[in-house]
Amino acid sequence: MISNTNIRAYRYPYAQARRPQLHFNIRWHQYLALTGQQKLVLVVLVALACCVGAVNSLVLHTKAASTQTAIQQIQVQHSALDSEHIHLLAARAQLSSKARITGIVKDRLQLFEPVAGQVQHM
DSSP states (O other): OOOOSOOOOOOOHHHHHOOOOOOOOOOHHHHTOOOHHHHHHHHHHHHHHHHHHHHHHHHHHHHHHHHHHHHHHHHHHHHHHHHHHHHHHHHHHHHTOHHHHHHHHHHTSOOOOOOGGGOOOO
């Protein structure tokens, strides 16, 4: 029996399909060589941008809170107007009821409903 020494280990298909990875060795400090004064200016500008962002956020938060408060006040007024509207509808229904109108006609105008003998048909 002869052994075959040219046997290769099995490789998974994804391992064979991998492309060689390119390694970029970029030295950013060569391209962004800044002097001490330029670094200080950059730090100050970044700090200023952070402060402006924080102030802007605070202003927006304050406006949102005041708007929320105004919305709540308007909702309270709306619910009060709704309850007043319901009371007014009930009062109107009571004022226009047939029993009330009949009582007013009898008391103030001294009118009454005719009986069968009082009505004459022509």
